[in-house]
Amino acid sequence: MTGRGRPLKAKSPGSKCAKSKTKSEDIKQVSLPTCPSKDFKEEKQIRTTKEQKPKQREQKKPNHTDENPSVHSKQEEKTTKHCTEEINKQQRTPTDNTKAPVRGTRAKTCAASTKSTEQSAEEITKTKPKDTTKDSIKTTKTKKDSGRSKLSEQCVEEITKAQSETAKYTTKASMKKTQAKTCASKAISPENLTEETSKMQPETPEYTTKVCAPQHRYEDKAAVDSILSTTLEKLKINKNDRANAAEVINEIIMSIIRHLENNTQCFKVVEPLRTGSYYENVKISNPDEFDVMLSIPVDRVNIKPFGDGGAFYSVSLKRGNSPLKKFQETDTSPLSASKMLEEFRKEVKKCVEVFTEWEVTKKKKGCPAVTLTTKVQSVTISLDVVLCLMVKSSWPPFAQEGLKIEGWLGTKVRQEYKRKPYYLVPKYEGRGTVEYDGVLARDVWRVSFSHVEKAILKNHGSEKTCCERVGKRCCRKDCLKLLKHLLSLLKEKDSSFDKFYSYLAKTTLLHACCSRTRDSEWRASSLSQCFQQLLEDFVGYLEEGVLPNFFIPDQNLLSCPDQKRCNSLARCIKEERDNGFPIFKHQLHSKEKVRAS
DNA sequence: AACCGCTAATTCCG
DNA sequence: CGGAATTAGCGGTT
Known part of the structure; x- marks a missing residue:
């Protein structure tokens, strides 16, 4: 379902297969500390020779004689x-x-009482009043608090936070709003705009300074929607x-x-x-x-x-x-x-x-x-x-x-x-x-x-029909792809981020799904809000230095990189978010260049 | 092991 | 935009 909208470029059929691989696809989790700078080499593989590709699929004989001539030299x-x-x-x-392993053993993991204030997606559009309240909550939080609250979300024990939790949930719900991912032409009422933008960048003081004036926020938001969906296409x-x-x-x-x-x-x-x-x-x-x-x-x-x-x-x-x-x-x-x-x-x-x-x-x-x-x-x-x-x-x-x-x-x-x-x-x-x-x-x-991770990702909806033909489409996996992509681009840029495996991204998504359990909180049409919320989750874990293994609550996946690295990565992520993901834009441009050539 | 039907995903096409 | 075609993967059946 939904996957079919055909992409942009009218590329000739299989030729060049699009791909432009962009360098680093994802360096998967290179694990070893000792592993040197991941790889520069990927660039080498620009597939220049691919012309013949389309039909190629002939069944090549198994071994010997590799599929194509160029292979040898390669x-x-x-x-x-x-x-x-x-x-x-x-x-x-x-x-x-x-x-x-331990820094943060306190993590009890998640779950808990997620149900509460329900609102179905449809009504979201009218939830304004609430938004404002929670906005304020959010924005007033210090970063630390936000990181912490996240943890608490998972730590069931505290009841005291129930309130803030509900606040959060409602926030999200409200976030969904009606945004179209691709943007632009969609009309959004002014109030919504401001609300949204403010919550999109909840904890970023710098935001105001670096980005333009408020009246431009709408474009910013549309631009973000656009960049994210375009990026997703490329992935x-x-x-x-x-x-x-x-x-x-x-x-x-x-x-x-x-x-x-x-x-x-x-x-x-x-x-x-x-x-x-x-x-x-x-x-x-x-x-x-x-x-x-x-x-x-x-x-x-x-x-x-x-x-x-x-x-x-x-x-x-x-x-x-x-x-x-x-x-x-x-x-x-x-x-x-x-x-x-x-x-x-x-x-x-x-x-x-x-x-x-x-x-x-x-x-x-x-x-x-x-x-x-x-x-x-x-x-x-x-x-x-x-x-x-x-x-x-x-x-x-x-x-x-x-x-x-x-x-x-x-x-x-x-x-x-x-x-x-x-x-x-x-x-x-x-x-x-x-x-x-x-x-x-x-x-x-x-x-x-x-095996369970795989099963969950395949069957990820609260409703049985999530993402099925008859059901509504969600953006959980898309959010994960974007987070993985962002992480791999940042790793590429700064090799000191080596140890942040993409498994962290997957784990963050799994926890997020336990916090925001309803499919209506992950509507495909709310991709950018969902993604930015996921980023906020991730940043929270980084700043706290604690991300519990989804299956083994006492194991902290962030115990390996030191806190300084975690903070540094968190900073980079916030910077990307606050500037409309320039790293993705750059990526798109470079791909285009490759494609053009 | 072969086959079948189904799902998810990509891409073509109108 | 959305339907149709195509395909990898998967689970069930014999």
């Missing part, structure tokens, strides 16, 4: 490939921090590129699975679990990063927390017959993540050997993925193959209190998710040789709920 330069070697998906690596992935990438990816994945089945005992039965932004339909710009978890079902396991955050565990098998027992020194000792990953990696490498167009990137410390890269029409695409264990028993204690989606998706849905298995990936942080309780860090596993 491959040579592989050495530069983007630092993807490191790519560690954030999903599996929420916290790469080297330091202790769509090209159908042709998608088809080409999917073909290549699916082929290699199937080959790996078959190889494991035929040539190994331990990895004989693996179930592929396609996760990450591509499979969640929130991938932006290019279909160039894929994540597939290969999960090994295990019967009963003993898990013991490793460290404080609730994310890492040492694992041992309860039953005696598993071929995985060979990764345990004794019958009761922990299952060695490092040994198992090492063997898995070896097998994947063996399989991929015959596919000369694929390259296996270097092992990165603590990273659970075996990252493969190749080129499709001169564009590098990477595939993270992640070994994991699938455990079909109740979720670990630290995850009991997370996933507070009752107010948004309902208690039944939550129960359903919690009955699903959970996954363990061979991931650790810090030095692998550190030992607690006789367990080496490199042998621990981190819990993963990627």
